[in-house]
Amino acid sequence: xxxxxxxxxxxxxxxxxxxxxxxxxxxxxxxxxxxxxxxxxxxxxxxxxxxxxxxxxxxxxxxxxxxxxxxxxxxxxxxxxxxxxxxxxxxxxxxxxxxxxxxxxxxxxxxxxxxxxxxxxxxxxxxxxxxx
Numbered sequence: 001x002x003x004x005x006x007x008x009x010x011x012x013x014x015x016x017x018x019x020x021x022x023x024x025x026x027x028x029x030x031x032x033x034x035x036x037x038x039x040x041x042x043x044x045x046x047x048x049x050x051x052x053x054x055x056x057x058x059x060x061x062x063x064x065x066x067x068x069x070x071x072x073x074x075x076x077x078x079x080x081x082x083x084x085x086x087x088x089x090x091x092x093x094x095x096x097x098x099x100x101x102x103x104x105x106x107x108x109x110x111x112x113x114x115x116x117x118x119x120x121x122x123x124x125x126x127x128x129x130x131x132x
Contacts, residue, residue, distance in 0.1 A: 013108065017101030019094070021067045026052055026060045031087065031095050034070065040086030061085055069094060 022031060029050040033041060041049065047057045064070040069091030073084040087095065 015101055015105055017097060018105070019098055021063060021069070022095060022098045024060070026050065026056060027064055030057070030060055030064060030085075031069065031091070034085065034087040035092065035095060038086065038092075040071075040073065040084045043083040043085065046085055064091070067091075 022028060029052075030046065033046060033049045043057065047054065050057065052060070061070060061072065065072055068088060071086050071088050073086070075082045075084065
């Protein structure tokens with residue numbers, strides 16, 4: 001077990017790169033859908049892809065827009081307005097860095113499973129401890 005970042009003395013599992021803005025389930029879904037479509041996605045389609053209501057999607061897109069991770073474009077098609085959401089260049093870089101950090105979490109967890117740290121343990125805390 002080695003620390004992931006300098007300056008986090010011994011904090012091997014701190015994962016500072018897991019940004020709370022991106023880590024929320026709905027926003028993670030939105031960003032993943034947008035990463036797959038660099039040209040952007042119209043609001044109704046993005047709503048369907050992510051399984052969100054109009055209000056949920058609107059609120060999460062606002063949070064992502066305020067964080068400068070996505071861009072919102074408005075247009076008109078006849079009498080109907082259209083909203084296109086797409087990932088910004090900065091958003092793409094930030095999301096790829098977030099995914100790299102998430103992959104580190106998975107690698108670390110799998111390494112612990114492969115090491116089978118829990119196999120054969122009776123009392124994991126040692127003598128003098130009992131379940132609370």
